[in-house]
Amino acid sequence: MSAVPVGAYLSLAASMALVGGYVGLSKLLVAVFPVLLLAWLRFGIAALAMASWVKRGPGEAPLSPSDRRLLFWESFLGNFLFSICMLYGVAMTSALAAGVVMAAIPAAVAILSRLFLGETIRPRVIAAIACAALGIAVLALARSDGMLDGGDGPSALAASPLGYALLLAAVVCEASYVVIGKRLTGTVSPKRISALINLWGLALVTPFGLWQASRFDFGSVPAASWLLLVFYALAASMLTVWLWMRGLRHVPSSKAGVFSVLLPVSAALVGVFALGEHFGSAHVAALALALTGLLLATWPDRSAGLPPPLK
Numbered sequence: 001m002s003a004v005p006v007g008a009y010l011s012l013a014a015s016m017a018l019v020g021g022y023v024g025l026s027k028l029l030v031a032v033f034p035v036l037l038l039a040w041l042r043f044g045i046a047a048l049a050m051a052s053w054v055k056r057g058p059g060e061a062p063l064s065p066s067d068r069r070l071l072f073w074e075s076f077l078g079n080f081l082f083s084i085c086m087l088y089g090v091a092m093t094s095a096l097a098a099g100v101v102m103a104a105i106p107a108a109v110a111i112l113s114r115l116f117l118g119e120t121i122r123p124r125v126i127a128a129i130a131c132a133a134l135g136i137a138v139l140a141l142a143r144s145d146g147m148l149d150g151g152d153g154p155s156a157l158a159a160s161p162l163g164y165a166l167l168l169a170a171v172v173c174e175a176s177y178v179v180i181g182k183r184l185t186g187t188v189s190p191k192r193i194s195a196l197i198n199l200w201g202l203a204l205v206t207p208f209g210l211w212q213a214s215r216f217d218f219g220s221v222p223a224a225s226w227l228l229l230v231f232y233a234l235a236a237s238m239l240t241v242w243l244w245m246r247g248l249r250h251v252p253s254s255k256a257g258v259f260s261v262l263l264p265v266s267a268a269l270v271g272v273f274a275l276g277e278h279f280g281s282a283h284v285a286a287l288a289l290a291l292t293g294l295l296l297a298t299w300p301d302r303s304a305g306l307p308p309p310l311k
Helices: 006-030 035-049 065-092 095-102 105-117 123-144 161-184 190-213 223-248 253-273 281-298
Strands: none
Touching: 006 035, 006 223, 006 253, 035 065, 035 190, 035 223, 065 161, 065 190, 105 123, 105 161, 105 253, 123 253, 123 281, 161 223, 161 253, 190 223, 223 253, 253 281
């Protein structure tokens, strides 16, 4: 039996779990900072922290024109456009709609991986994708019923078609982020990818951040919110991206996409244990589906060759 790339799987799982964690905690930040100002501060803090990651490492090839284009699209789609589509899509629909539509991310990753990377989607990975989608959908239904954050009520089911279109666009953006990242990890180190796409994100959001900063009272922000902002910036722009790119080096992107199931699961756990939200049977079902999906996706194939070691 072939060896399992345990380190790569752990990197992918930790990345998505951490994303879910800071998504849950970011509710506290959104109550203090406007969204675009929050994004600008996040990219700025992370840019300072990752300044030493920008330079090319020993033995690393210079960026090719193709690498530069991919880095831009990685940031534009995965950092900038995804956030805009998601925020406006949720505003025009509901939390239920957003959760159910975003459950399509693993499937979208697998499809794009097949189309652009030529990766084969094995039946077991398809089953894992289905488990991941069901797990996220269960959490979305629990949220809409008020089990996580009070729900949106029955009226939330009536929504704008444009809102659903924006949510689907967000799914494509996130799936593109995974697939583009897979190509980049073949030529660029995970640390450098993290730093460069963060700089692109900073450049893209700076005009909007400056506009909101000019109208914001920074003196009203409590010290605890500043500390949480620093954690959010380092986790969102630095640690999670590095972990994700490190794992992608050794795992097909179609399989890696299944790990996105840990994002809403982690967010739910933060809501339960950190924010005091209710934990019910739907959460148990979602966690069971998530575990089943991970086992299906990561169990080694007897016919597969040995993966390259982590560096």
